[in-house]
Structure formats: C-alpha cells, structure tokens
Amino acid sequence: MLDVRTQAAPIGAPVPTEWTRKDLLDTDTLSADEIALILDTAEGMREVRSRPVAKVATLRGVTVVTLFYEQSTRTRASFEVAAKALGADVVNLTASGSSVEKGESLIDTVRTLEAIGADLLVMRHGKSGAPYLAARNTTAGVINGGDGTHAHPTQALLDLFTMRCHVGDLAGKKVVIVGDVLHSRVARSNLWSLLASGADVTLCGPATLVPRSLHGAAAEEGRCTVSTDFDAALEGADVVMALRMQKERQEKGLIPSLREYIAGYQLNARRLALARPGALVMHPGPMNEGIEISPEVAHGLTSVIEEQVANGVAVRMAILYLMATARHA
Amino acid sequence: MSDRILLRGGRVIDPGANVDAVLDVLVTGGVVARVAAGIEPGGARVIDATGCIVAPGLIDLHTHLREPGFEQKGTIATETLAALRGGFTTVCAMPNTSPTPDSAPTVEAIREIIQRDARVRVLQIGCVTRRREGKDLAELSELAASGCIALSDDGNPVANARLMRHAMELAAALGLPISEHCDEPELSHGGSMNEGRVSERLGLPGQPVAAETTAIARNIALCEMTGARLHIAHVTTARGLDLVSEAKSRGLPVTCEVTPSHLFLTEESVFGTGPEPAYETNAKINPPLRTEADRRALLAGLNAGTIDAIATDHAPHAVEDKLQEFDDAAFGISCIETALASVLTLVERRELDLVTAIRALTFHPARVFAIEARIPGAGRLEPGMSRDVVLLDPGARWTVDPARLASKGKNTPLAGVELTGSVRAVVFDGMLAYELEAAGV
Numbered sequence: 121m122l123d124v125r126t127q128a129a130p131i132g133a134p135v136p137t138e139w140t141r142k143d144l145l146d147t148d149t150l151s152a153d154e155i156a157l158i159l160d161t162a163e164g165m166r167e168v169r170s171r172p173v174a175k176v177a178t179l180r181g182v183t184v185v186t187l188f189y190e191q192s193t194r195t196r197a198s199f200e201v202a203a204k205a206l207g208a209d210v211v212n213l214t215a216s217g218s219s220v221e222k223g224e225s226l227i228d229t230v231r232t233l234e235a236i237g238a239d240l241l242v243m244r245h246g247k248s249g250a251p252y253l254a255a256r257n258t259t260a261g262v263i264n265g266g267d268g269t270h271a272h273p274t275q276a277l278l279d280l281f282t283m284r285c286h287v288g289d290l291a292g293k294k295v296v297i298v299g300d301v302l303h304s305r306v307a308r309s310n311l312w313s314l315l316a317s318g319a320d321v322t323l324c325g326p327a328t329l330v331p332r333s334l335h336g337a338a339a340e341e342g343r344c345t346v347s348t349d350f351d352a353a354l355e356g357a358d359v360v361m362a363l364r365m366q367k368e369r370q371e372k373g374l375i376p377s378l379r380e381y382i383a384g385y386q387l388n389a390r391r392l393a394l395a396r397p398g399a400l401v402m403h404p405g406p407m408n409e410g411i412e413i414s415p416e417v418a419h420g421l422t423s424v425i426e427e428q429v430a431n432g433v434a435v436r437m438a439i440l441y442l443m444a445t446a447r448h449a
Numbered sequence: 450m451s452d453r454i455l456l457r458g459g460r461v462i463d464p465g466a467n468v469d470a471v472l473d474v475l476v477t478g479g480v481v482a483r484v485a486a487g488i489e490p491g492g493a494r495v496i497d498a499t500g501c502i503v504a505p506g507l508i509d510l511h512t513h514l515r516e517p518g519f520e521q522k523g524t525i526a527t528e529t530l531a532a533l534r535g536g537f538t539t540v541c542a543m544p545n546t547s548p549t550p551d552s553a554p555t556v557e558a559i560r561e562i563i564q565r566d567a568r569v570r571v572l573q574i575g576c577v578t579r580r581r582e583g584k585d586l587a588e589l590s591e592l593a594a595s596g597c598i599a600l601s602d603d604g605n606p607v608a609n610a611r612l613m614r615h616a617m618e619l620a621a622a623l624g625l626p627i628s629e630h631c632d633e634p635e636l637s638h639g640g641s642m643n644e645g646r647v648s649e650r651l652g653l654p655g656q657p658v659a660a661e662t663t664a665i666a667r668n669i670a671l672c673e674m675t676g677a678r679l680h681i682a683h684v685t686t687a688r689g690l691d692l693v694s695e696a697k698s699r700g701l702p703v704t705c706e707v708t709p710s711h712l713f714l715t716e717e718s719v720f721g722t723g724p725e726p727a728y729e730t731n732a733k734i735n736p737p738l739r740t741e742a743d744r745r746a747l748l749a750g751l752n753a754g755t756i757d758a759i760a761t762d763h764a765p766h767a768v769e770d771k772l773q774e775f776d777d778a779a780f781g782i783s784c785i786e787t788a789l790a791s792v793l794t795l796v797e798r799r800e801l802d803l804v805t806a807i808r809a810l811t812f813h814p815a816r817v818f819a820i821e822a823r824i825p826g827a828g829r830l831e832p833g834m835s836r837d838v839v840l841l842d843p844g845a846r847w848t849v850d851p852a853r854l855a856s857k858g859k860n861t862p863l864a865g866v867e868l869t870g871s872v873r874a875v876v877f878d879g880m881l882a883y884e885l886e887a888a889g890v
Contacts, residue, residue, distance in 0.1 A: 149724045227772060247774035248652040249728030268776075270652030305652060331649045 139442035143255040143262040146271035147313040155316055159281050161438035162431070168205065169434055177207035182444045184208045185238040187229070188265070189215040189245045194405055194429060195265050195275070199242045202436035208444070211238070230254045230262075240443055243267075261443045269303045275404050276309035278435040279361070280317060282428050286400050287358055291318030296353050296395075298324040298385055299363030299412055300374075302331060306404045307363060315344060322346075324353045325363075325385060328374040350385050357395040361402040362387040365412040378411055388414035398422055405429065452880050453477045455490045456840055459498025463505060464808035465815075465829040474503050474830065474838060479879030481826070481835045494881070498840055501873060504807050505828050506538025506837025508814040510599075510628070510706055511682060511760035512785065514540070514571070515857075516562060518547025523765035523857040526566040528785070531763070531856035533883050535786040536872040538837035539570040539827060541818060544581065545603040551576035551587040553595040560596075569877055570824065570837075572598040577616045577627060581605045586616055593623040598818050599680065601628040604735060604780070608634050610667060617677035626678035626704070626818060629668055631689070632736060636660035641776050643716040643737040651719065651726050653775060656737055658686045665689045669696045672703055680817055681705035683762055685736045687746030694755045704817045706760035707747050709791040710734055710782050710862075712801070715741050718862050719775075730771045730778035732862040734762070748800050751809060758814040759806065761788045765858020783851075783858030791863070793843050793870025803843075838876040845871040 137153040147155070168176055184203040186196050196212065203210045213233075215221065220229060226245075233241060240261045243251050248268030255262040266272040280290075287293055295314055301307045301323045314321050315338045323330055324347045331346060338344040347353040354360065365381060375381050392399065401413075401423040409415045418425060454476045461472040461484060473488040474481060509532065515523035523531075532540050542559075550556045556573055563571045575592035579585045581602040589600060600620055606629065607613040613629075620627050637660035642648050644655025665681060669692060672679035684690055684705045696703040716738045721727025732738060750756045764781025771778050784791070792810070795801040815821050815828025826834030848867045851859035875883040 145725065225769070225772070226774060245774070247776045249726065250774045252726065252728050253772075253774060268652050302649070303652075308652060333646060333649075 139446045141443070141446065143251075144273055144439060144443065145251050145255060145262065145264045147273045147276045147309045147316070148271070150313065150316060152316050155277070155280065155313055158277055158435065158438050158442065159284060161442060162281050162435045165437035165441070166431070166434040168437070175205050175207065178441060179203070179206040179208035179444050182208040182239045183211065183237050184240045184242065184440065185211045185213060185233050186242045186265070187213050187233065187244070189220065189250075190266070192244055192265070194432065195244065198429070198432045199265065199436050202433050203440055205433070206437055206440060208440065226250060226254055227257045230258045230260070234258045234260045240440060261446070263439060263443065266305055268305065270305050271309045272305040273309045274432070274436055274439060275306050276313045277439070278428060278432040279310055279402060279404070280313050281435050282402065282424050282431050283359055283400065285431070286424060289318070290314065292320065293358040294320045294322065294356050295359040295361065296322045296324055296357045297361045297363065298350055298353070298387060299365055300329040300369060301325050301363065302329045304363050310361070311344065320344070322353045322357075324348070324350050326375055326381065329369065351391065351394055354391055354394040357399050359400040359402060360387055360392065360395055361404070362413045363404065364406060365408055382411060386412060386414060387417055389416055389420075392417055392420070400424055402428060452479065453493035454876060454881050455488060455493040455495045456498045456503050456838065457488075457495055459501045459503035459840065461503045461830065462804055462807045463830040464804055465505070465812035466831070468830070469804055476838060476876050476879055479836060481830050481832055481838060483832055484830050496840065496874060500842070500844065502807070502841040502843055504839050504841065505811040505830050505835060506839050506875065506877060507536045507789065507810045508539045508820060508828050509537045509761050509763070509785065510541050510680070510758050510814045510818060511708075511762045512540040512542055513545065513762070513764045513781070514542045515765060516546065517559060521767045522770065524566065525562050525571070526568070527855065527857045528763070528765060529566070529568040529571065531854065532785050533568045533875055533877065534855050534872060536789045536839040536841065536875060537569060537785060538839070538875060538877045539572065539820065539824065541572045541574050541598055543603045544574050544576045544601060549576050549580050550592070550597070551579050551581070553591045556592065556595040556597060568882065572818070572820065572823075574599045574601050574628065576600065577602045577607055578612065583608055583612065586612065586619070589616070589619045589625070590623060593625055597625065598820065598823070599626045599628050601630070601682070604630055606630050606632045606634060606664060610671070613668065614671050614675060617671050617675040617679070621675050621677035626680045628680040628682050630682050630736070631661055631664035631668055631684075632656075633660045633663045636663065640737070641733060642719050643739050645716065645740060647716045647720050651728065658688060658739070661686050661689045661736060662692060665692045669701065669703060672696070672701055676702070678702040678704070683708050683711065683736060683760065684747070684756065685711050685739050685743060687743050690746055690750045690755060694750070697755065704757040706758040706814075706817075707751060707756050708762045708784070709759060709788040710762070710784055711738060712744065712747055712751070712759070712795060713791040714738050714862060715744050728775040729862060730773065730775055731782065731860050731864070733775065733778055733780055734764070734782050735780035748795070752802050752805055754805070757809065757817050759788070759792060759809040760814065761785045763788075763856070765856045766860045767857070768859065771860045781860065782862065783854065783856045783860045786854050786856060787849055787861060787863050787868065789841065789872060790847070790868035790870045793841070794868045796843070797869045836877070836879045839872060840874040841870060842873050843870050845869070847871055
C-alpha cells in the first residue's frame with residue numbers, strides 16, 4: 121500500500137494518448153493521460169449504452185474469455201454485458217466445473233484458452249499477483265478483474281469515472297476510503313488512480329485493517345494519509361467510499377465485533393453530515409447494509425452506488441475496446 | 450584426479466590458524482602436507498594460484514539435498530556436485546526428506562545413498578520430533594549414536610515450548626546442538642514474504658519481524674534453562690540479531706548463521722526492478738528476505754563476529770514448484786553454487802570483510818557443529834590433518850545462468866546478475882575433485 125507515487129497532472133480535456141499496453145493489471149503504472157483516455161472513451165460508450173439499440177459491432181470477431189477463480193456477480197456480468205455490447209464473442213469460465221478442478225495449473229489454463237482463440241482474458245483470482253503470472257505466459261491481453269487482496273483496476277476506473285461525472289476535476293478534492301483497507305484490492309487500485317488524478321486520499325479503518333505505513337512522494341506531500349478516527353477524517357471530504365466488511369475479519373480476531381466496528385466506522389447520516397455538504401457516497405458492492413453503511417445513506421440523495429454499477433459497463437467497454445484495438449508497443 | 454597437488458603462490462587464508470599470507474600448499478597422501486613458502490613440487494601437479502585465494506574447503510551447516518523423497522527437486526548426486534562446484538566440501542543435510550531421518554534405520558538408509566553417490570562429505574542432521582511433526586520427540590540418543598551431527602525439524606519450528614524444553618534437555622546431555630528455524634507460527638501464519646511496505650503494496654500476507662524475534666527470545670530462554678547448544682538457523686532481522694548478541698554476551702551456548710541470500714538481497718526482490726510488480730517466486734524464501742536495514746545489520750553482525758557462520762539454506766526446487774501463484778509457490782532458493790560468489794561480491798563492494806567471510810564459511814561452522822571432532826582438520830589447513838582445500842579467484846566476473854547450474858534447482862533470483870568471484874579448483878579428501886573449465890588462467 122506504500123510507495124504512493126505521485127504522477128500529478130489532473131484529468132482534463134481529451135488527450136492524444138494511444139493505448140499501447142497488452143494487459144491491464146492495475147492502475148499503479150497508468151499515467152494520467154492513459155487514465156484520461158479510458159475515461160474519455162467511456163463517455164462515448166455511455167452514449168452507446170443510451171441508444172435504443174445499445175449495441176455496436178466494433179469488436180465483432182474478437183473473443184473475450186472471462187476466467188473466474190472466485191465467485192463474482194457484478195464484475196463478471198458487467199464484463200459480459202460490455203463485451204456483448206461491442207459485438208464480441210464471450211466465453212465464461214469458472215474454476216468449478218473446469219479443468220482447474222482437475223489440477224490444471226494457471227499457466228496451462230491460460231495457454232489453452234489462448235490456443236482456443238481468446239483475444240482478451242478477463243481474470244479474477246483469489247491469489248494476489250496471479251494475473252501477472254498469466255499475462256507473462258500468454259499473448260492474449262489480460263485484464264485483471266480482481267486478484268486476491270492486491271488490485272481491482274476496472275473497479276477503480278469506474279469509481280473514478282463516477283467521481284468525475286459528479287465532482288469534475290479531482291485535483292485537490294478529498295476522498296475518504298473507510299473499512300478493511302489492508303485487505304481491499306478496491307482500495308489499493310483506487311489509491312493509485314486517485315493520486316494520479318490529483319485527489320487527496322485518506323485511508324480510514326480500525327488499526328488492524330489499515331496499512332501500517334505509507335511511503336513515497338504522495339505520503340510526504342500529505343496527499344495520502346492513514347487515520348483510525350473516521351469522524352475526524354470526514355472533515356472536508358468530497359467523496360466517501362465505504363468498503364465491504366467481511367465477517368471473517370471478526371472470526372480471525374482482527375476486530376472485536378461487528379458491533380464495535382459499526383460504532384466506529386459505519387457510514388451513517390450523522391457521520392455523512394461531518395463531510396462537505398453534498399459529499400458523494402460510494403461503495404464497490406456487494407453491500408452489507410447496516411454494517412459498513414446505513415440503509416438511509418446507501419440509498420440517500422448523494423449516493424451513486426447504483427450509478428457505479430451502470431458506469432461499470434461503459435468503463436469496461438472502453439477498456440475492452442482500447443485493448444482489442446491496441447497497437448502494442 | 451590427482452593426489453599430489455601443489456597450489457603455488459596463492460593468498461592462503463586459514464582463519465583458524467590466523468594465517469593470511471602468500472604461501473604454497475602441498476597436498477599429498479590424502480592430506481594437506483605442508484603450508485609454506487617456496488615448496489618444491491617434487492613431481493606434484495603444480496597449479497598456479499597467483500592472484501587467487503587458497504582456503505580450507507567450505508562447510509555448509511544448512512543444505513537441502515532432497516533425497517530421499519523429492520528426487521524431482523534434487524538428488525544426493527546432483528546437489529553434492531553442485532556443492533563441490535560451489536566450493537563446499539562438507540555439507541550438513543537437513544532432515545526434511547521423506548522418509549525423515551528420525552530413527553537410526555532411516556539415517557543408515559540415507560547414508561547408503563550418500564556413500565554411493567555423494568561428491569562431497571555429507572553430515573546428517575537428525576529430527577527433533579518424529580516425522581518433524583512437532584508432537585512426539587524423535588529417539589534422540591539413537592540419532593546421536595547413528596552419527597547425526599545436530600538436531601533440527603528444519604522449516605517446522607518446534608512450536609510447543611514444553612516439547613522444545615525437553616528436546617533441549619536431552620540434546621544437552623547428548624552434546625548435540627539444536628539448529629532451530631526460529632519462528633512463531635501463529636504470528637507468521639500464512640505469510641509468504643516479509644510483512645512491511647512491499648507486502649502491503651503487493652497485497653501478500655506477510656511474516657512480521659516479531660515472528661522471528663519472539664521465537665529467538667523463547668529459545669534463548671530455554672537454552673539458558675537447559676544448557677543445550679542452540680544454533681539459530683538463518684537469522685534475518687536486525688532485532689533478532691540483537692537478541693543473539695545479548696545472549697552471547699552473557700556466555701550462553703548460542704550460535705547463529707546467516708544465508709548469502711539474506712546478505713545479498715532484500716524484500717524488494719519480490720517486487721522486482723520494473724515499474725510493475727514481478728511477484729518473483731524465486732525470491733520467495735522462508736524466513737523471508739527482509740529490509741535493507743536488516744540486510745545491513747546482518748552484514749554488520751557478520752563483520753563484528755556476532756554471526757558465526759554463513760550457511761546456504763540451499764533449497765532446490767523443480768520448475769513447476771516455482772511457476773505458480775506467489776502464495777502457492779514453494780519457499781527456497783537454489784544457491785549453493787552462487788553462495789561464495791555472492792559473498793565475494795559483497796567483499797568487493799566493501800560491505801564484508803574477506804577474512805571474516807572465509808572464517809564464517811570454514812573455521813566457525815566447523816566449530817558450531819563440532820565437526821572437527823569427527824573430521825580432523827575440517828575448516829582448517831592443518832598439515833597432516835586437513836583434507837579439503839578450495840582455490841578461489843576473487844576477481845573473476847561471471848553472470849548467473851540457471852541453465853548452467855549443476856543443481857537440479859534452477860530457482861535462483863540471481864539469474865542474469867553479474868557476480869564477482871569463482872571457484873577455480875577444489876581438493877576434496879586429498880584429491881583434486883573439481884577444476885573450473887576454461888578458467889583462462
């Protein structure tokens with residue numbers, strides 16, 4: 121979580137950047153220009169989604185394989201809808217019921233899918249770094265759909281897209297991410313893309329669930345901080361993002377009880393009032409309403425949680441489009 | 450092979466005898482016959498050692514030979530050849546084989562393979578507990594009687610403090626050291642690398658420093674209580690080293706070793722050198738590579754004499770053991786052929802004192818496991834006794850190519866790294882057993 125490098129340069133007008141990457145594994149090495157390219161492309165995709173026939177044939181003949189080693193509803197469905205909206209062929213694979221259950225290694229699985237004709241591979245895996253191993257061993261483009269407790273770049277990009285729609289330029293804006301930051305791939309990837317976009321980020325949660333230390337330029341500049349005091353952290357916040365609180369954290373002794381977690385870190389109406397008026401409420405889902413977020417806030421006036429899901433399709437269309445048409449460096 | 454060899458004009462470093470001078474070494478009749486200036490060859494094969502270092506054969510206190518049970522990773526034949534090429538003439542075999550050497554018959558069965566296949570001297574380390582399971586003690590006196598040099602459960606720390614107490618009481622009576630992987634499993638639980646900035650960055654479960662230090666503190670307390678010789682395997686943390694230093698200053702029979710990997714590398718190797726993380730499984734080792742501050746503390750501890758020995762923890766693995774998701778990949782580095790060069794590279798960088806390093810590879814490890822009592826002259830160049838000599842070229846530069854390693858384990862994080870220092874020749878048991886081809890000298 122450390123080494124929060126600053127890439128500066130706010131996201132603004134369309135930039136002439138070209139997409140040259142084979143893979144999208146995290147947001148950590150994306151330049152502000154590359155992020156802007158994705159988000160600007162997503163604007164166009166959102167327009168496509170608003171048409172009566174919300175479908176184009178741009179990626180006809182392109183085969184997208186979703187390979188999910190972990191369960192997922194929204195990410196897998198979102199990618200499938202996005203790929204189909206662009207006219208691509210989609211093959212959905214899960215670890216259960218596939219040769220993975222027969223002990224096939226990740227590398228063999230990926231090479232098999234490449235031989236079958238997969239152009240793009242959307243992968244979710246329970247082990248951090250697994251998509252990197254896959255990407256090194258296939259010529260297909262690999263999109264990380266979430267790896268262990270490491271990264272979830274498409275979620276971060278759709279979050280950023282949603283923030284940009286409401287807050288505009290994120291330079292100097294304050295984003296508070298609250299919850300189990302330490303084990304959150306969403307928080308990690310959001311941190312990189314937010315810092316690249318010029319936002320200030322506060323990571324907040326119980327002492328057992330936040331990074332112990334932050335290093336690097338952004339930390340030194342005070343643009344990224346860690347806090348265990350949620351009330352204090354909310355002061356001046358433009359965006360508040362609550363993370364899913366997994367019950368197993370209590371079982372592992374990381375928090376004394378959900379009751380105590382709720383008392384200290386639930387995003388509710390009283391706390392939201394501590395943030396800047398009109399502060400955006402976000403959540404990557406799936407929510408535990410009544411635990412990390414109160415229902416009134418989750419469905420409140422400034423909540424954009426459902427919009428995040430809708431934007432997810434447009435952003436993933438943009439990513440699939442850019443990657444399928446990329447000229448690799 | 451030749452049994453009359455004159456190594457002429459090399460810098461002879463024999464730390465056990467406080468010798469560091471340009472001298473000739475004559476090997477004949479199976480032993481080092483003379484160490485002196487201007488020895489006449491008298492028919493011996495002369496090897497020009499000018500510009501090179503002549504030292505006792507190296508001793509490794511911590512080697513994984515994999516046989517029996519894991520022959521796909523390495524065999525006694527392949528790994529002892531790798532040891533020979535790395536300059537090691539005596540290796541102490543860790544007991545994480547299958548079957549485990551937890552009884553005399555198993556030790557005997559392994560010894561038969563060693564006698565048939567080994568290219569260097571292999572001393573067996575016996576188990577502390579049956580099958581290294583940490584539940585019931587192995588028959589320690591039987592292991593001592595069958596020639597085991599030390600006791601260890603290798604990578605399985607003896608988690609039960611009461612069991613460790615009794616093991617140490619028995620080991621003390623037998624005069625055998627216990628070599629312990631000091632780790633509190635409840636703290637390191639599931640960790641695949643050092644806990645800290647890089648693990649947080651990569652989203653990998655980490656092993657905190659306290660997992661090592663609490664175990665070292667516990668075992669030192671038990672050492673004090675029982676009087677057993679405690680050898681702390683591969684110390685990796687600055688704070689852990691402080692505890693060892695303090696125990697030594699109180700006169701406790703505590704010794705420790707460090708691996709060349711922990712002296713040479715840090716946790717950054719897991720991330721790699723590129724902008725994107727590499728999740729480099731060849732840098733996955735247990736205990737894990739730590740921080741630069743720890744690395745510097747280990748070097749300082751070695752230079753100051755707090756660390757007794759450099760031991761390789763050579764851990765060869767099959768390709769598929771490492772070509773996996775980071776959490777699933779096996780722990781360990783194949784390093785017995787790069788160990789000496791890593792150390793000499795640190796010497797060249799002035800991070801490590803040469804004579805201290807040679808001492809930690811020869812005289813001191815011989816003392817730590819009392820090897821001299823069984824192998825006269827081991828770790829020294831004692832005329833009439835010592836049987837092993839190594840000839841090192843401290844200036845030779847070479848680039849590590851895993852494909853060219855003799856070890857079955859190609860799992861090195863040093864692939865493509867240029868190291869300084871090579872093994873030119875090895876005299877084992879009084880015979881010229883290895884000579885570097887195309888040495889160009």
